[in-house]
Amino acid sequence: MQNKQLTAGDIIGLGFMAFAFFLGAGNLIFPPFAGYQAGENTPLAMLGFLITAVGLPLAGLIAVAKSEGKVMRMLPPVAATILASAIYIIIGPAFAAPRTSLVAFEIGVKPFIDHTDAMVNIAGLVLNQAQLVFTLIFFTIVMLLSLFPGRLMDSVGKVLTPLLIALLVGLAISVIMFAGGNMPAATGDYALHPLSKGIVEGYNTMDTLASLMFGMLIIDLLRKKGIADIKLQTNYLTKAAFIAAAGLAFVYISLFYLGATAGDLAKGASNGGQILTNYVNQQFGDYGNIALALVVSLACLTTAVGLVTSCSDYFSELFPILPYRLLVVLLSVVCAVVANVGLSQLISISIPVLMMVYPVAIALVLMTFLERFFRRPKLTHRISLLVALLFGIFDGLKVAAASMKSFDVSDTSPFASALIQFVAWVSPVMSELPLYDQGMAWLVPTLVAVVVCIIIGHSSKPTAANA
Structure with a gap:
């Protein structure tokens, strides 16, 4: 054909x-x-x-x-x-x-x-x-x-x-x-x-x-x-x-x-x-x-x-x-x-989720373009995206906690109260990261993970499964 x-x-x-x-x-x-x-x-x-x-x-x-x-x-x-x-x-x-x-x-x-x-x-x-x-x-x-x-x-x-x-x-x-x-x-x-x-x-x-x-x-x-x-x-x-x-x-x-x-x-x-x-x-x-x-x-x-x-x-x-x-x-x-349901309700519900997923999408695009530079592309992809997800999850939880706090949801929900307390406990450490206040605490750790994976990949011979 x-x-x-x-x-x-x-x-x-x-x-x-x-x-x-x-x-x-x-x-x-x-x-x-x-x-x-x-x-x-x-x-x-x-x-x-x-x-x-x-x-x-x-x-x-x-x-x-x-x-x-x-x-x-x-x-x-x-x-x-x-x-x-x-x-x-x-x-x-x-x-x-x-x-x-x-x-x-x-x-x-x-x-x-x-x-x-x-x-x-x-x-x-x-x-x-x-x-x-x-x-x-x-x-x-x-x-x-x-x-x-x-x-x-x-x-x-x-x-x-x-x-x-x-x-x-x-x-x-x-x-x-x-x-x-x-x-x-x-x-x-x-x-x-x-x-x-x-x-x-x-x-x-x-x-x-x-x-x-x-x-x-x-x-x-x-x-x-x-x-x-x-x-x-x-x-x-x-x-x-x-x-x-x-x-x-x-x-x-x-x-x-x-x-x-x-x-x-x-x-x-x-x-x-x-x-x-x-x-x-x-x-x-x-x-x-x-x-x-x-x-x-x-x-x-x-x-x-x-x-x-x-x-x-x-x-x-x-x-x-x-x-x-x-x-x-x-x-x-x-x-x-x-x-x-209403536009404002959709935004308030969806923004925390978007904050969690968006860093992973950006990291995925970045990894695709850099793939030829990696000795272990699968390992680098997985570690970098995992780091982006973990820090992105915190960015999302921070937004969710702030939203719950502003609407006094914690007064009626034990889950909301626990989430707000967790974010308050972790924030002093996370705030030391660059771009934390702009909702991009994931960026520097992800780039560091990429660099580390490149160094590790070039310091050892890749196996067939990871090549």
Whole structure:
């Protein structure tokens, strides 16, 4: 059977699809507020943000391509399955996928009904049911698009994404033409160390986790398109990764500049969504608000499709008894249910878990690129990821304890009280680590573990099992 190849248009469509999967509404909200706070230090803060919000996801996709879709192959099978499942659940039905509909509703729908009398009917239902109705419609569309993964590159990459990009380009041009006042003085951490603050801020996108999922999804889509040659798969995925990264960088730079020059439009804003909404409303009025709602809704929709498709594909392979299409329906229903828990509740529950898993994902990407330098790659992978996990667990527990303490949960829960006491006991030792206050206590120990493994590996001859 002759191996099929993609045309230039197909590769561009593949890159557009990857870009759309990454660009959720959260990616539109973080940069404007960061730019507003960074002010005159915007170039350095923007550079830091691009490193983690663009560089790491790009590295994640390339790592998946480099490992031929088997980025976790150096781990024990059980550990690899647990880690992969945790990532898919966190980025899928537990948090990221439900969040897409909530953010789409908050920015794309709620502004148009906020000033409506609560007793006025909307499509036969009262106002307080609007979120439920929107969520059901949103995930019904997600389900229909996800049921046919072979057509994803056509429906998302060649139809939805060009429309999304056209709207974003229009917004970017307007930012350049109608920029507000001069950049204000930097505030908070952006005044002291804008580069590192921008790096930490970039973690909020959580796209490094998503890159491991989307990379495997794209490889699977290429196989369904008849691309059987591994070198071609790697080549196409790498090209798609750079297209997606270029699109993300374009959006982030535009939105950073918008926030930094927003002037009075940003005063009193508590998040980037408010700055973006104020800007669009002033420059374009009601038509601008409609266009913004369309941008946000499309961004959230394409991301949700990517997440549901990836999760369904993974778990259908893990559990062959569950067909792909059945999982698409089940996950869409679960996402709709979880979304109605509320955005703040989802964030408070999920952040500690993300703090535990994210360091492992970053370390995994790093190990994949450094693999050829290791005499004992399996040993180095396992030790480094274990160190990242252990210190990441403490970072997560610290966040969980702080959340419980602020809500006085320890007064009613013995577990919460014990957790808070444990964190307080260990904190004096952990606080001596660099970057502890920024939630990255795992970074230095992990790098030390890598160096130690390199030294040990080169001081002894590797066995066949570890080579």
